[in-house]
Amino acid sequence: MTVDAYSAEVPEANAIVPMRPISQILSWYTQTVRVLHVISSLDPADGGPSTALLGLAAAQRAIGMDVAVLATFREGESLAIVDSLRSADVACHLVGPATPRRRSHPSLAGETARRVAAADLVHVHALWEEIQYCAAVSARRLCRPFVLRPCGLLTARSLARSRWTKKFYLAWRGAWIIRQAAVVHCASEQEAAGLSAFSLASPPLVEPNGVDAAVSSARDRCGRFRTRCLGGFDGPLAVTLGRIAEKKNLPFLIEAFAAAAVEGARLAIVGGGDAADVARLRELAARSGVGDRVVFCGAIVGAERFDALVDANVFAIPSLDENFANALLEAMACGVPSLSSPYVGVAHDGERRGAVRILPLVQKDWADAFRQALTGGRVAFDHGAVVAEFDWHRIARDWAGHYARFVGARS
Numbered sequence: 001m002t003v004d005a006y007s008a009e010v011p012e013a014n015a016i017v018p019m020r021p022i023s024q025i026l027s028w029y030t031q032t033v034r035v036l037h038v039i040s041s042l043d044p045a046d047g048g049p050s051t052a053l054l055g056l057a058a059a060q061r062a063i064g065m066d067v068a069v070l071a072t073f074r075e076g077e078s079l080a081i082v083d084s085l086r087s088a089d090v091a092c093h094l095v096g097p098a099t100p101r102r103r104s105h106p107s108l109a110g111e112t113a114r115r116v117a118a119a120d121l122v123h124v125h126a127l128w129e130e131i132q133y134c135a136a137v138s139a140r141r142l143c144r145p146f147v148l149r150p151c152g153l154l155t156a157r158s159l160a161r162s163r164w165t166k167k168f169y170l171a172w173r174g175a176w177i178i179r180q181a182a183v184v185h186c187a188s189e190q191e192a193a194g195l196s197a198f199s200l201a202s203p204p205l206v207e208p209n210g211v212d213a214a215v216s217s218a219r220d221r222c223g224r225f226r227t228r229c230l231g232g233f234d235g236p237l238a239v240t241l242g243r244i245a246e247k248k249n250l251p252f253l254i255e256a257f258a259a260a261a262v263e264g265a266r267l268a269i270v271g272g273g274d275a276a277d278v279a280r281l282r283e284l285a286a287r288s289g290v291g292d293r294v295v296f297c298g299a300i301v302g303a304e305r306f307d308a309l310v311d312a313n314v315f316a317i318p319s320l321d322e323n324f325a326n327a328l329l330e331a332m333a334c335g336v337p338s339l340s341s342p343y344v345g346v347a348h349d350g351e352r353r354g355a356v357r358i359l360p361l362v363q364k365d366w367a368d369a370f371r372q373a374l375t376g377g378r379v380a381f382d383h384g385a386v387v388a389e390f391d392w393h394r395i396a397r398d399w400a401g402h403y404a405r406f407v408g409a410r411s
Helices: 022-030 048-062 080-087 108-117 130-141 156-160 163-180 189-193 213-221 224-230 250-260 275-287 302-310 326-333 347-353 363-375 383-389 392-410
Strands: 034-039 066-072 091-095 121-125 146-149 183-186 237-241 266-270 294-298 314-317 338-340 356-358
Touching (some): 034 108, 048 066, 048 080, 048 326, 080 091, 091 108, 108 130, 121 130, 121 392, 130 146, 146 163, 146 392, 156 163, 183 189, 213 302, 224 266, 224 294, 224 302, 237 250, 237 302, 237 326, 237 363, 250 363, 266 302, 275 294, 302 326, 314 326, 314 363, 326 338, 326 347, 326 383, 338 347, 338 363, 347 356
Parallel strands (some): 034 121, 066 091, 121 146, 146 183, 237 266, 237 314, 314 338, 338 356
16 A cells, blocks of 8 residues: 555656746755655664654755655554654655565555656665665656665675675666766765765765754753663763664674773663574673673664763774764764774764774774773763754755755756
8 A cells, every 4th residue: 555645647758858947947046946755664773774864854844945755664664753754844655565675565666756756856765675766767757866875785895795686786776776866975975985886977975964953952861861771870881872783793892891891880782673683692791791781772762862872981883884873973962982993984073073982893992992981081072063063954954955956957
C-alpha cells in the first residue's frame, strides 16, 4: 500500500517537457524551490542518515522552504522520525511495506515519479536500494536536477564489505546514478577525498550535518543520565553513542578501557544493536575484567541522548569508517572532550578546535588517553562556536543557495 499518495500528471517517457514560466524560474531566488528528499528508511535504528535528514528538512521548512520527504518503510519500523518531520510541517510520504533487502514495492516507481514531478529538485540520500534508482530515473526523465548524498556508502571500507555484490550493482545501476547527479553531496572533506575513483559530473559539494538546537539546554539536565541509567553513579565516566555495528570498533574500545585500569570508572555504551552482537560484547567485557563496569544502555533517541553526553568525562569513538559522525559533533556541542580514530570525518574539525584528540588505533595509546581523561581535569574549548557553526538553520540557508543554482543551471 501507499501512505498519503496522490495523483499527479506525469509525462510519457518520450514526451517533450515544456519550458517553465518566468515566474517559476525566478522563484529560485525567493527560496521557493520545491525540494523532494528521497531516502530508503526513516527508522531511527538505521543510524545517522535518517537523523541528519530530519535535522536538515525541519530546518529548511523553518526558514520557509517548500520541502517534502519520500521514503519506504518495513513492517515494525519506528515512525518516530516521521512524526517529528510532520510536527515540523514537513510533508512525509511513505511507500510500503517494502521488501527486506532492497526495500522494493510494486507501487514505488509510480509513486516516486509522481513526487518527482511535483518537485523542482530532488535530494537523494544513500544509494543501494530501489527508491534511489527510481528517483534518479524519474529525475532524468522529467528534467529535474538531483543531488546525491552517498551517506558514506562509497568509502573504500564500505565498498569492501559485500564487495562483489556492490561491484555488480555499481556496474548495473550505481555508476549511472552517480554520473547523472548534478552534484555529489559529502558531509566532510574526508568523504569527498574518497570519491576520486568515480567519474563525477562536478567536484563534490561538502556541506556538513548540523546539530539539534536542543543541545543548548542539555547542560540544564546534568545528572539525569547517571541517575536514570547508572543508578546515580558519580565516578569517572566514558561514553560512546551510536548504533552497535562492526565499524564502530567496540571490541577495541572495551579492551582499551580495561587496559586503562582507572579504578571506579565506567564505560557507557549507548545504542541499539543485534542481541547477538551485544551478547558478544558483554562476554568480551567480562573476559577483560570489566564486566561490571561496562554498561549497555540501549538506544536513546531524541534530545535525551544529550543527557548521556553532558554527564560524560570523555566521549570515545574509535570507528573504522565514519563519513561524518553526528554523535561526535553532538559531543563537541555539549562541551565534552573526545577521543577519536583518524577515520571519522568531523574529528579533524574538532581537533583544530582543541575538542578532539585523534589517536591511531593502538591499544596502549587509547588506554593512556582514557587514563588521562578520566583522572585529570576536563579540557575546555569553545563549544558555543561549534553550535553556531553547525547550526541547522545556517546550513539550510546554504542549501537554499545551492538548490537555486542547480535548478537555474538545468532550466
